[in-house]
Amino acid sequence: MKPMVKKLAVLLTATGLVASLAACGKADETGTASSAASTTGASAKPAAKPTDISITTLAFAAAPTGELEAVKQLNEKLNVNLKLNWIPAAQITEKLNALLASRDLPDVLFLEDFNYTPAFLNAVDQGAFWDLSPYIKNYPNLAKYPDNVYKNASVKGKLYTLPRVRPLDGHESMLIRKDWLDKLGLQQPKTMDELATVLEAFASKDPDGNGKADTYGAVLPGANGPSSTVLSMFGTGTKWKDENGSLIPYWYTPQTKDALAFWNKSYKAGGILPDFPVLKAAQIKDMLVQSKAGVAFANVVDAYKYNVELQKVNPQANLIAVEIPKAPDGKLYYEQASGYYGQFLINKKSVDEAKLKKILEVYDYTATVDGYNLATYGIKDVDFTVKADGSVEQTEEGKKKGYSGDTTGQWVTGYFDKYSRAKIAGMPNEIYQANVKVIDTISSIPDPTYGLMKSAPYKEKGADWDKKVNDMMVNVIVGKNSLEDWDKLVKQFKDDTAFQQHIKETNDFYKEKAK
Structure with a gap:
């Protein structure tokens, strides 16, 4: 998947967002699985009326026009009514600002990183989004994601998002x-x-x-x-x-x-x-x-x-x-990489526990190869073909309908493939x-700061700090500065009270997450 074109920036104050999103009744969070859940996520006895599920995500290419046959099949299979909304990546900041200002979020919403949308973190603190920690174990395909993926995506020791899974290794x-x-x-x-x-x-x-x-x-x-x-x-x-x-x-x-x-x-x-x-x-x-x-x-x-x-x-x-x-x-x-790119939050205002379980059933199915291919590429042998090596190729017919990993694949979390960066x-x-x-051969080391918020001093001075360190590194490598100059710079940072406060706050976040 392509990296996100533009970092998300939310200017809305947290107070208004929290007041709206948190104004919902307390729901049962025991994590008891629906007895209808199966290895495919489909319900054995679907409700008479399909469950409406609205999902907003980003797209790196033009969104499809008209209803896709793949979505129809997913709706029928899972007894849902998926309402997918793709925001062009170049416009996502503007569109999300408008969406948040309206205080009318969809059931499921894409988020790249809490650090770039701190209002969402404030909303999480007030119970605006579902904590998925007790539920994931009941959905076998989602439960197959490596523990470190969920650990890296968690905030304050809890999982408020479904991570869009990626390999942990192979990027180096x-x-x-x-x-x-x-x-x-x-x-x-x-x-x-x-x-x-x-x-x-x-x-x-x-x-x-x-x-x-x-x-x-x-x-x-x-x-x-x-x-x-x-x-x-x-x-x-x-x-x-x-x-x-x-x-x-x-x-x-x-x-x-x-x-x-x-x-x-x-x-x-x-x-x-x-x-x-x-x-x-x-x-x-x-x-x-x-x-x-x-x-x-x-x-x-x-x-x-x-x-x-x-x-x-x-x-x-x-x-x-x-x-x-x-x-x-x-x-x-x-x-070790984070193991995901972007995350999906589930809105507690519009989603009760029964609907939450239905949403997780959908994502559990799209966490299989067949479910992911259907959601992303369309109907097999019509909209895409699978080659002898297992790779997927979109047909011209599929392209005309608007299927592509750059668009239709952006609303699902996918399935974990350790070797996807090998082929x-x-x-x-x-x-x-x-x-x-x-x-x-790789036994990688996780970044201990995944899921941690940026400290207050870093938000103010981080760009300047990073530039000083990076510039000195480059200058030492090319010989413009000496290793003694490097030692002096490190000492300056150790003597800088603002930087030491940054280290303290980062460690506070780290200990909080470890709890």
């Missing part, structure tokens, strides 16, 4: 030109020392054989600071590091200084593209496809996608995904199996 791997390794008689680097050797060789030994000194080791984006992977692979932690139950910023750690020293040395040896300070993440593909660099850190599946482009110019090119190298302490460090339509099976092995 090392992409490397296997043909360059072979030409230079090198092996896949498994340690940082071996990585340094490979990066320098890619820069100095003409791996593309064109007789020109026009190649470098790695393409690293630095326009917004170094990517977290190139630091966390040294064992810095993920954004924050838990030390004996308390959080410290990852860049406080000695491992961060080790990482900066490593990349500074590599930069001097040509192991990093010299444009590093201004390169953006979107340019990684271009630099690899143009054979400017032979190493990058990106999604596992990106190696195959970029190699397809590479081979149009150089049929012998072979860009593959492999494990990232071990840190100096001999361990592998991967950052893409048309990928040869041997490459897919190699990618699976890469993901199977």
Whole structure:
């Protein structure tokens, strides 16, 4: 799925929203499952009248016109009347502001992040949305989501949303030109020392054989600071590091200084593209496809996608995904993703417990492969086909009707597939199996701050703090500043009372969630 085009921003005061949404009677929250719930989520004895369910979400493409046959089938199967409303991603801020101002929210509402819509968090505190914690276990397909997905999506130890599930791993791997390794008689680097050797060789030994000194080791984006992977692979932690139950910023750690020293040395040896300070993440593909660099850190599946482009110019090119190298302490460090993109809240004002259970039945069914494909792509063999490799291809007929993952798939949470970042339509099976092995080697470290609100000091000064840290990191790597300068900056933050208050509030949120 594409990242959200625009962060949500809600200007409505929490007081008005809470007053409206919380004005509902107390409902039974015991979590007792409906006896009609089955492994598919369909009701054995549907009510005579279908349950109306209104759902508002975002769309990255044009919304379908007219009623979709897939929705009709879902309605009949689950005895519901789905009323789907797609908001264009570019307009979602404006539309949600209007929706919230009207105080007439749908039964189910998409939310990207509580940090960007704090009024929703205030409403949660006042009981405006259902706590789903007691219910999920009664819906077998939703219950299959990894525990960490729900943990990361929870707020203050409770689950007020259905997360739109994504893999926890596969977003980090090392992409490397296997043909360059072979030409230079090198092996896949498994340690940082071996990585340094490979990066320098890619820069100095003409791996593309064109007789020109026009190649470098790695393409690293630095326009917004170094990517977290190139630091966390040294064992810095993920954004924050838990030390004996308390959080410290990852860049406080000695491992961060080790990482900066490593990349500074590599930069001097040509192991990093010299444009590093201004390169953006979107340019990684271009630099690899143009054979400017032979190493990058990106999604596992990106190696195959970029190699397809590479081979149009150089049929012998072979860009593959492999494990990232071990840190100096001999361990592998991967950052765990949140496991979701966006969340759905269920409005307690318009939804009683019986309707809540019906909504969860719907989402339980769309958390299966068949249910997800129906909701997203339409009718099998009419609107989409399933290839031998299991990938889905939308037919021209389906496209004409408006089915697409960018739109019709945005109202469902989906099913969990550990390997979805390992595959893409048309990928040869041997490459897919190699990618699976890469993901199977990963034992990732969760970010302890998922689900935590930003502290008050960070909301005021965070952008400035982040820029100072990121700028110094980039300058140390390219040699404009020294490691001593880095130490001085860290000390400045440790002496800054506002930053220390930020750390305290973040730890307070962390302890509250742990309860």
